Each structure stands twice: as C-alpha cells, then as structure tokens.
Amino acid sequence: MTARQQRMLIVVLVLAGVGVATTFGLRAFQENLLYYYTPTQVQAGEPPLNRKFRVGGLVVPGTVGNEPGKLEKTFDLTDNGAMVTVHFAGILPDLFREGQGIIAHGKLNDEGVFYAEEVLAKHDENYMPPEVAESLKQIHGEEPSQ
Amino acid sequence: MWTWFHKLSSPPHFYRLSGTMIPWFGWLAAALIIPSLYAGLALAPADYQQGDGFRIIYVHVPSAMLSLFVYMFMATAAAIGMIWRMKLAHAVAVACAPIGASFTFLALATGSIWGKPMWGTWWAWDARLTAELILLFLYLGYMGLRAAIDDTNRADRASAILALVGVVNVPIVHYSVTWWNSLHQASTLLKKGGPSIPPDMAIPLYGMILGFLCFFGAVSLTRVKREVLVREQNSKWVKDMVTSK
Numbered sequence: 001m002t003a004r005q006q007r008m009l010i011v012v013l014v015l016a017g018v019g020v021a022t023t024f025g026l027r028a029f030q031e032n033l034l035y036y037y038t039p040t041q042v043q044a045g046e047p048p049l050n051r052k053f054r055v056g057g058l059v060v061p062g063t064v065g066n067e068p069g070k071l072e073k074t075f076d077l078t079d080n081g082a083m084v085t086v087h088f089a090g091i092l093p094d095l096f097r098e099g100q101g102i103i104a105h106g107k108l109n110d111e112g113v114f115y116a117e118e119v120l121a122k123h124d125e126n127y128m129p130p131e132v133a134e135s136l137k138q139i140h141g142e143e144p145s146q
Numbered sequence: 147m148w149t150w151f152h153k154l155s156s157p158p159h160f161y162r163l164s165g166t167m168i169p170w171f172g173w174l175a176a177a178l179i180i181p182s183l184y185a186g187l188a189l190a191p192a193d194y195q196q197g198d199g200f201r202i203i204y205v206h207v208p209s210a211m212l213s214l215f216v217y218m219f220m221a222t223a224a225a226i227g228m229i230w231r232m233k234l235a236h237a238v239a240v241a242c243a244p245i246g247a248s249f250t251f252l253a254l255a256t257g258s259i260w261g262k263p264m265w266g267t268w269w270a271w272d273a274r275l276t277a278e279l280i281l282l283f284l285y286l287g288y289m290g291l292r293a294a295i296d297d298t299n300r301a302d303r304a305s306a307i308l309a310l311v312g313v314v315n316v317p318i319v320h321y322s323v324t325w326w327n328s329l330h331q332a333s334t335l336l337k338k339g340g341p342s343i344p345p346d347m348a349i350p351l352y353g354m355i356l357g358f359l360c361f362f363g364a365v366s367l368t369r370v371k372r373e374v375l376v377r378e379q380n381s382k383w384v385k386d387m388v389t390s391k
Contacts, residue, residue, distance in 0.1 A: 007229045014310050022314045033326045035272045056327060093266030095195060103329060120265045123196070125334040127203075127343040133194035 036103045043082040047108070054105045055084055055114055056122060061098040074113075077102060088116040095121035155234050157374050158383040164367040171367065175360035182353030190347045202260045204351060207335070208358040210253035213281060214316055216246035216362060220288075221313045224306035234370075236302040237377060239309060240292065241369035245362060247285035254278060265329060273322040274330035281319055284312040298377065 001009075026033065036056035037047045047053040057077035063085075066073040072089040086104050096102065101124060104116035128136075153159050186204035193200035220242035227235035257275070258268045269275065288305050295301035323332045335341045341348055378384050 004229060004231075011225050011229060011310060014307065015313060018311050018314045022318070026318070030326075033273050035270070035326065035328045038327065093264070095264055118267075120267055120270070120329060122329055123264050123331050125331040125337065125342055127193050127200060127334060127347055129191035129344065129347075130194040131191075132344065 038079040039077055039082040039084040040079055042084050042108070042114075050107070052105060052107050052117070054103050055086070056101065056103040057084065059096070059098050059100050059102055064098060077104070077114075084114050085112070086114045086116050086119075088119050090117075090119065092119055093121040095123060155230075155232050157234055157378050157381070160234055161371060161374055164371050168364050168367050168371075171360045171363035175357050175364055178353050178357030178360060182350045182357055186347075186350035186354065190350055193347075196264060199260065199263060200347075202256050204354050206253060206256040206260065207351060208354045209249045209256065210278070211355060212358050212362055213246060213250040213253050213278070214319060215359070216242050216249060216366075217281065217284070217312070217316055220246060221309045224309040227302060228306045228310075233302070233377065234374065236306065237373040238366070238370050239306065240302075241366050241373050243285050243288050243292075245365055245369070247282060247289070249358075249362075250278065250282040250285060254282065270329050272329040273326045274319065274328050277315060277319040277322050280315055281312075284308075284315060288312075 036054035039055065039057045041047065042055055047055075055077060057079045060076040060078050060083065063076040064073065065075070070089075072087065073092070074085060074087050077084050077086055086102075086106075088104065088106075096119065101122035103120045103122050104114060105118040105120075106114055106116035108114050154163070183204065187201055190201070192198050220239045223235045223238040223242065226232055227239060254275075257278075261270070262268050288308055291308055292301045292305045295304060322328060323330050334343050335348070335351070343351070375384060
C-alpha cells in the first residue's frame with residue numbers, strides 16, 4: 001500500500017467512523033430531537049409527564065373559541081388521528097387560523113387539556129398566489145394548505 | 147485527464163487561469179442576480195398566506211443552499227489536499243471558509259427575520275436551525291484552528307481533518323426536516339413529486355441560486371489567487387511576475 005492509498009484510507013475511515021458514531025448518537029437522542037409531539041403521540045402517553053413539551057398539529061376548523069372580553073382562547077389540534085384541546089392566554093401569531101399548522105409549548109393538565117404558554121405557527125412548504133389559492137378553495141371547498 | 151489535473155494543480159498555471167475566469171463568473175453572477183432579484187421582488191405574485199413576506203426566500207434559500215454546497219466543496223478540496231499532498235487544494239479550502247461562513251450567517255439572519263412575523267419567534271431550538279448554527283461554528287472553528295497554527299503545512303493538515311469530521315453535519319442539516327418533526331418546513335424545491343411553488347415564483351429563485359453559485363465562483367477564485375500569492379511569495383514565478391510589471 002502506497003502512502004497515498006494509506007491517506008485515502010484514513011479519509012474514508014474518518015468519514016465512516018464519524019458517520020457511524022453520529023448515527024448512533026442521533027438515534028439515542030431521537031426523542032430530544034423531536035421539536036414537537038403529534039396529538040396521536042400525546043394520546044398514547046409518549047410525552048413526559050409533569051414537564052413542559054410541545055404539541056403540533058392542525059387547528060380544527062370550528063373549534064376556536066374565545067370568551068368575549070378575555071384574551072383566553074381554546075382550540076383543538078389534530079393530526080387527522082387524535083385530537084388535543086389547547087388552552088392559551090396570549091397573542092397568537094399572524095399565521096394562526098383554522099386549518100393551519102400550530103406548535104404549542106406548555107403542559108398537559110389532569111383532564112387532558114394542554115395549557116400552552118407559547119403558540120408558534122408552523123408554515124408549510126407550499127407557495128402560491130392568492131388567486132390560485134382562492135380558485136383551489138372553490139374547487140375543493142376547503143383551504144388548500146396541508 | 148491526469149495531465150489536466152496536474153497542470154491545474156500547478157500554482158502559476160492556476161493563477162493565470164483563474165485570472166481569466168473571475169470576470170466571467172462575476173459578470174454572469176450580476177447578469178443572473180440583478181434580473182432575478184427584480185423578478186422576485188417586483189414581478190412575482192405575493193403568497194396567499196405570507197403576502198409579500200415570502201420574498202425573503204430569494205435570499206434565504208440561495209444562501210442556505212450555498213452554505214451546504216460551499217462546505218462540501220471545502221471539505222472535498224481539503225481531502226484532495228490531504229490525499230495527494232496538493233497545496234493548491236488546501237489553498238482552495240482556506241479560501242472557501244469565510245465565504246461559506248458568510249452564506250451560513252446570511253441564511254440564519256434572513257431566516258430569523260422571517261421567523262419573527264411568520265412563526266412568532268426569532269429563534270427556536272429546532273433540529274434544522276440548530277444544525278445550521280453548528281455549520282456556522284464549524285466554519286468559524288476551521289478558521290480559528292488555522293489562525294492558531296503558524297506553520298502552513300501543519301495548519302493545512304489539522305484543518306483538513308476538522309473539515310472532514312464536519313461533513314457529517316451536512317446531511318443532518320439537509321434531512322433534519324424529514325427525519326424529525328421540526329418547526330422549519332420541509333424543502334419546497336427538492337420535494338417528492340416536484341416543487342410546490344408555481345413557475346412565476348420559482349424561476350427567479352432558480353436564477354438567484356445560479357447567480358449565487360457564480361458569485362461564489364468569482365469570490366472564491368479571487369481569494370484563492372491571493373492565497374496562492376501568499377503561499378508562493380518566495381517562488382521564482384511570483385518574483386518574475388512582480389519584477390516584469
């Protein structure tokens with residue numbers, strides 16, 4: 001084996017070694033790398049108890065309720081499987097609307113209601129002009145996103 | 147092929163060749179970026195949800211793509227430099243690092259500016275965002291490591307290993323949005339079943355990406371030229387060139 005081939009082997013081994021180590025590392029910390037849990041995971045009891053975590057899903061149309069004169073709002077989040085009711089007292093982001101992807105950060109109480117301290121809007125990867133969105137809405141009778 | 151490779155690796159030949167290529171890359175970059183920017187900011191329709199705010203993608207997406215591309219380019223150059231003991235390849239890697247760091251910073255900054263109104267936060271410890279931040283630290287670490295070692299040959303070897311180790315982060319940045327539930331949306335352009343963006347919004351974006359690539363070509367070659375001059379300052383061809391002018 002020439003010195004050059006040896007160096008080539010070292011480069012390959014460094015790449016492979018670091019790659020394998022990182023793969024195992026990431027697999028071990030899989031849970032911590034999830035930015036949010038889905039409502040199905042919440043219903044299955046996957047998120048940690050008595051600790052804050054994030055839940056992400058789509059706002060179920062028709063479930064957004066706010067009492068007049070109060071900042072508090074409740075709405076349901078779904079992943080088209082399970083549903084979680086979220087309670088939030090604060091300012092919602094601009095993109096918050098029915099059918100929109102939302103990530104709430106907070107705690108689950110004993111009745112299974114999620115008390116959020118922060119609500120973020122998740123944007124999807126679809127872009128389109130308003131006219132196209134409007135005509136899609138007329139064809140399908142619903143929001144085109146997600 | 148190998149004679150071409152060896153000719154390219156000779157510093158005086160590369161110095162002359164890059165001198166003629168820089169204006170080409172530079173003008174091509176300007177010819178792509180200026181009309182694409184106009185088309186993206188003025189002609190493309192507003193997004194149905196984000197309104198005019200979506201237009202930041204014309205800077206954000208090209209910078210983010212280039213931040214990964216430049217890293218792969220830098221690491222490949224460093225590996226070639228290490229395996230074939232080619233000093234010119236190390237010079238290329240050195241020249242790439244600050245450019246890559248700038249693109250990474252630009253991607254993070256534009257993403258943050260977009261994130262505040264759209265998501266409702268400047269920053270989140272999301273897998274994509276965190277991996278991109280690590281990419282910035284890899285670039286800065288590479289530059290810092292080189293600055294700490296006085297001997298050029300030793301700096302070349304040490305920093306090449308750091309660049310190679312950091313390669314593992316590149317697929318993590320790219321696939322973070324598909325491997326984990328993340329706040330950051332998945333890729334629009336490199337999506338299964340084709341891009342989910344109409345042509346009048348996408349074409350300026352492709353123009354910007356190509357323009358950024360050419361810009362990288364022009365800036366990196368300029369920096370490699372300078373790096374070659376510094377490294378070859380005691381060689382005959384540099385002395386001949388300086389005295390003949």
